[in-house]
Amino acid sequence: xxxxxxxxxxxxxxxxxxxxxxxxxxxxxxxxxxxxxxxxxxxxxxxxxxxxxxxxxxxxxxxxxxxxxxxxxxxxxxxxxxxxxxxxxxxxxxxxxxxxxxxxxxxxxxxxxxxxxxxxxxxxxxxxxxxxxxxxxxxxxxxxxxxx
Amino acid sequence: xxxxxxxxxxxxxxxxxxxxxxxxxxxxxxxxxxxxxxxxxxxxxxxxxxxxxxxxxxxxxxxxxxxxxxxxxxxxxxxxxxxxxxxxxxxxxxxxxxxxxxxxxxxxxxxxxxxxxxxxxxxxxxxxxxxxxxxxxxxxxxxxxxxxxxxxxxxxxxxxxx
Numbered sequence: 280x281x282x283x284x285x286x287x288x289x290x291x292x293x294x295x296x297x298x299x300x301x302x303x304x305x306x307x308x309x310x311x312x313x314x315x316x317x318x319x320x321x322x323x324x325x326x327x328x329x330x331x332x333x334x335x336x337x338x339x340x341x342x343x344x345x346x347x348x349x350x351x352x353x354x355x356x357x358x359x360x361x362x363x364x365x366x367x368x369x370x371x372x373x374x375x376x377x378x379x380x381x382x383x384x385x386x387x388x389x390x391x392x393x394x395x396x397x398x399x400x401x402x403x404x405x406x407x408x409x410x411x412x413x414x415x416x417x418x419x420x421x422x423x424x425x426x427x
Numbered sequence: 428x429x430x431x432x433x434x435x436x437x438x439x440x441x442x443x444x445x446x447x448x449x450x451x452x453x454x455x456x457x458x459x460x461x462x463x464x465x466x467x468x469x470x471x472x473x474x475x476x477x478x479x480x481x482x483x484x485x486x487x488x489x490x491x492x493x494x495x496x497x498x499x500x501x502x503x504x505x506x507x508x509x510x511x512x513x514x515x516x517x518x519x520x521x522x523x524x525x526x527x528x529x530x531x532x533x534x535x536x537x538x539x540x541x542x543x544x545x546x547x548x549x550x551x552x553x554x555x556x557x558x559x560x561x562x563x564x565x566x567x568x569x570x571x572x573x574x575x576x577x578x579x580x581x582x583x584x585x586x587x588x589x
Binding site: 333334338344346371386389390392393394396399401403404 | 482487
């Protein structure tokens with residue numbers, strides 16, 4: 280399953296209201312909980328925080344990709360959030376993160392999980408595209424940009 | 428084994444589409460008396476990409492690599508069993524690396540004359556076309572390629588034993 284198949288306007292939040300790393304993860308997770316894509320919020324949150332405790336998923340270029348395997352997700356699922364002012368996510372280059380991709384996968388779907396993460400990794404190598412995405416002002420605009 | 432199709436390769440990646448294609452390839456191999464190879468490629472290239480881009484830590488790369496190895500065994504066993512059910516012997520190959528490159532390598536090594544792939548994902552973005560492994564294999568393979576569609580019909584055919 281391609282990354283784009285996971286993206287609908289209802290899993291995109293623009294702008295995010297959080298201002299810290301440990302607020303933004305629950306805010307993104309709640310998008311998926313509210314869409315009925317996560318059965319147990321606490322289990323999923325613990326999995327995300329446990330992964331984050333091993334090392335920040337804040338990459339370069341203002342992107343962060345919090346992710347985890349958890350039985351609380353019955354299928355591969357993705358939330359996207361944009362924080363126009365940036366959030367300190369202890370990223371690799373020290374810059375604030377503006378574009379968040381939160382990905383959850385059931386433990387038995389490693390293949391699709393890896394493919395989706397690899398697609399996000401490829402996006403990180405397109406700086407002009409990322410700049411346009413970070414400037415998006417609505418979920419519809421984000422979906423439209425990703426579908427171009 | 429004297430017809431135009433002597434060696435068939437099916438790519439199994441764990442998707443529903445690839446498993447449907449495997450069922451069809453089993454029926455086809457039985458019908459034309461061809462050798463059937465099933466291959467699962469552990470996509471270590473994607474794992475390495477994830478480490479390079481710092482999305483994965485090395486500990487995650489190892490963990491997911493183990494998961495994929497287990498998936499490979501599980502899905503290849505599934506196809507082998509399905510073949511046995513229909514009296515078709517399936518030669519299972521587990522490889523690692525870049526999916527489309529490994530498929531092309533097997534096409535050469537085993538003199539494959541028909542590569543069978545599951546239905547391709549609907550292309551929703553120009554970026555998809557460059558990275559879909561099945562699509563790349565379809566475009567680059569030196570042999571004929573069959574894309575299996577209509578899973579309901581294939582399922583019915585398989586159940587009927589045709």
